[in-house]
Amino acid sequence: NAGVTQTPKFQVLKTGQSMTLQCAQDMNHNSMYWYRQDPGMGLRLIYYSASEGTTDKGEVPNGYNVSRLNKREFSLRLESAAPSQTSVYFCASSRLGTSGKTRETQYFGPGTRLLVL
Amino acid sequence: GQSLEQPSEVTAVEGAIVQINCTYQTSGFYGLSWYQQHDGGAPTFLSYNALDGLEETGRFSSFLSRSDSYGYLLLQELQMKDSASYFCAVRVFNNFNKFYFGSGTKLNVKP
Numbered sequence: 001n002a003g004v005t006q007t008p009k010f011q012v013l014k015t016g017q018s019m020t021l022q023c024a025q026d027m028n029h030n031s032m033y034w035y036r037q038d039p040g041m042g043l044r045l046i047y048y049s050a051s052e053g054t055t056d057k058g059e060v061p062n063g064y065n066v067s068r069l070n071k072r073e074f075s076l077r078l079e080s081a082a083p084s085q086t087s088v089y090f091c092a093s094s095r096l097g098t099s100g101k102t103r104e105t106q107y108f109g110p111g112t113r114l115l116v117l
Numbered sequence: 118g119q120s121l122e123q124p125s126e127v128t129a130v131e132g133a134i135v136q137i138n139c140t141y142q143t144s145g146f147y148g149l150s151w152y153q154q155h156d157g158g159a160p161t162f163l164s165y166n167a168l169d170g171l172e173e174t175g176r177f178s179s180f181l182s183r184s185d186s187y188g189y190l191l192l193q194e195l196q197m198k199d200s201a202s203y204f205c206a207v208r209v210f211n212n213f214n215k216f217y218f219g220s221g222t223k224l225n226v227k228p
């Protein structure tokens with residue numbers, strides 16, 4: 001069981017370039033999330049997908065798009081990168097639909113460190 | 118909106134007990150979760166309180182009081198490896214798929 005995997009681990013972009021961050025989970029989870037984490041701040045939700053075929057905006061969606069390709073994969077796209085998007089990006093998944101602690105537990109990938117120059 | 122406040126940094130010595138507080142303002146939520154994140158690593162789930170009271174998991178305990186809009190994470194018998202950031206998080210009623218995180222508390226454990 002690999003859990004949640006993310007690629008790439010590191011990326012440097014120039015302003016205006018585009019890129020896609022990939023995320024996959026092998027835990028058969030329904031829900032998947034993209035967060036960004038900036039120094040001294042918590043995790044801020046960019047987009048989420050409650051189930052295959054659905055996506056919705058989180059707190060900070062501007063400048064990003066997402067695709068829930070299938071139950072396993074959830075990608076995040078930056079169409080025209082800006083220096084303000086320099087951050088660490090985490091993908092997570094959870095098994096909503098059950099109850100209690102299992103439902104509330106999110107499993108995070110190792111993160112993608114993105115620098116936009 | 119949702120707001121979860123935590124102290125930015127806490128320092129304690131090895132073997133001691135430390136409490137990390139989380140005060141929140143939210144319209145309604147399922148429960149309070151806690152996550153640990155080591156420098157350069159990913160957040161990992163620690164504990165969850167659906168109901169008021171204390172939940173114990175080994176050296177870690179978490180407490181919730183909905184009437185006081187307050188929770189805390191208690192770490193006992195501190196070890197150097199407990200040096201990390203700790204985040205509280207909630208999932209709210211009006212959109213059950215969204216999780217909101219506090220800004221995190223950096224715990225420094227000194228020998």
